[in-house]
Amino acid sequence: MKRGPNRVPHGAPAPTTSRRGPVTALAVAAAVLLAACAPGGAAGPPESVNDGYVAGDGSFAIWPADERNEPIGLVGTAYNGDEVDIADWRGDVVVVNFWYAACPPCRAEAPDLNAIYEDYSPVGVRMLGINPRDDVGTALAFERTFEVPYLSLHDERASGVAAFEGLVPLQAMPTTVVLDRQGRAAARILGRIDPTILRGLIDDTLAEGV
Numbered sequence: 001m002k003r004g005p006n007r008v009p010h011g012a013p014a015p016t017t018s019r020r021g022p023v024t025a026l027a028v029a030a031a032v033l034l035a036a037c038a039p040g041g042a043a044g045p046p047e048s049v050n051d052g053y054v055a056g057d058g059s060f061a062i063w064p065a066d067e068r069n070e071p072i073g074l075v076g077t078a079y080n081g082d083e084v085d086i087a088d089w090r091g092d093v094v095v096v097n098f099w100y101a102a103c104p105p106c107r108a109e110a111p112d113l114n115a116i117y118e119d120y121s122p123v124g125v126r127m128l129g130i131n132p133r134d135d136v137g138t139a140l141a142f143e144r145t146f147e148v149p150y151l152s153l154h155d156e157r158a159s160g161v162a163a164f165e166g167l168v169p170l171q172a173m174p175t176t177v178v179l180d181r182q183g184r185a186a187a188r189i190l191g192r193i194d195p196t197i198l199r200g201l202i203d204d205t206l207a208e209g210v
Contacts, residue, residue, distance in 0.1 A: 059189075061188045065208055068184040068186065070184065071183030072179060076159060076160060078151040078153055078154065079140050080140075084151060093179065093180060095176065095177075096127075096164070097113060098160075098161075100131050110148065114148060116202070123206065130161075136154060167185055174193075175190055186201070187201040187205065
């Protein structure tokens with residue numbers, strides 16, 4: 001199966017970047033610009049860097065509501081000890097961000113994610129981090145440094161990674177996934193978020209209703 005920045009493996013439905021509304025049109029234009037800046041000009045494989053990770057190119061994928069897979073189920077323990085079951089959040093749009101502390105783009109996007117959480121949580125958007133690499137002390141230090149207002153799961157057994165199989169390539173952290181109100185993957189961004197794009201994807205998902 002052909003794979004590119006706007007496709008997901010394991011037989012998932014092909015996403016599309018054709019969406020309605022001026023916000024999304026701006027997001028599409030920004031994504032094209034990001035792809036053009038990737039090595040070789042066109043969108044290609046993630047760029048290798050020297051900090052022990054592979055950077056995603058900022059490309060995003062969108063799945064139309066009638067082509068989405070089954071709801072994603074995940075139960076885990078946050079770094080503060082709270083138990084989280086995302087099935088309890090059905091009816092809300094959920095933004096899931098995969099990260100780890102030593103990842104430079106994860107640090108760079110943290111203020112943008114914080115701002116998005118503050119702006120969207122009053123209108124029924126949840127946000128959850130998933131960290132498959134760091135111990136408790138390292139992750140909590142990151143959360144204190146960046147004043148992260150939402151929970152992150154300590155994914156030491158990679159259950160979160162397994163739940164998002166085919167959506168989250170661990171070699172391209174950070175990755176951010178938007179789940180619709182039914183818990184299905186509606187959109188995904190590989191690499192550091194562009195906040196304008198993520199806000200547009202959230203707005204589109206909110207507009208779908210229940």
